[in-house]
Amino acid sequence: MSAAIPYLLTLLAGVAGFAAGWLHFRTLLPLTERILERDWRAVGLQVLRLALLAGFLVLCAQAGLFPLLAAAAGVFAARAMVIRKVRRELP
Template identity: 50%
Template sequence: MSQSTQILLSLAALGLGTGAGWLHFRTLRAVSDRLLAGDLTAVALQVGRFAVLGLFLFLCAWAGAAPLVTGAAGVLIGRRVALKRMEAAA
């Protein structure tokens, strides 16, 4: 794989990782609220959240080390964005 392709994949992984991380951590409150209310469908949602994030990271790993690292960094960036917005709303 050429270096320019690897760079483009890494940038795409960073952007998609940010979105995936934001979505993953944004939905955490909804899942936890449902669990506390006794709604057992939240367990399926939790498994789905992990499956989507795991699939994303698996695809990044399949693309190579650089996309995996930048995808994981994107997930951390998305986490930070989601938590900042939740703190601001509270």
């Protein structure tokens, strides 16, 4: 049973990385639009986005190399998915 824990942790880190990446990149466009409209409160939200993603990746790094790599792969996969979806929605 204990031999499966590292694999399970790596799998969970990948899924959580995908969720964190999806949320991170999905909120990028609305916050950027708010900044362009001179809503400077959005700058604080941008910093919070970056801090949350960095904190998540630091937590994964403390769990080990493979959870960190799985989480980063999840973030990159979510990035690709969000970019593809946003490109379809834009004129």
